[in-house]
Amino acid sequence: MPQLTVFATANPEPSYDRPRPERLLAGNPLRTTHEHFLAPGGDLSAGIWACEPGAWQIAFAPGKDEFFCVIEGRLRITDAAGHASEFGPGDACVIPGGFTGTFEVLQAVRKHYVVLERPAGSAL
DSSP states (O other): OOOOOOTTTOOOOOEEEOOOTTTEEESOOOEEEEEEEEOTTSSEEEEEEEEOSEEEEEEOOTTEEEEEEEEEEEEEEEETTSOEEEEOTTOEEEEOTTOEEEEEEEEEEEEEEEEEEOOTTOOO
């Protein structure tokens, strides 16, 4: 029987990465992901993501959407046209599939995330 995923009582092993060198704009921030949930089909994941200050270019695949809510710290996302939005504790956002721009961590950040990945052009 499926069980609830309770973030407060789960302690998943972290995974670590850094932005790809060709996308890096400032710093070389360590990114830490605690994936609390992965759907059986692998298309939906949720967890907590943390990152040191730095900036890099982002390019979401057409079928990848991310919802996030900042727990602590501050970040700025700027779209390809130069429109910037800043997020701090309690702020939430959806990054839609196909989005391109820059992701900048202004103060070390932690956020809840939910990512849905599906084939481009598929209906929900």
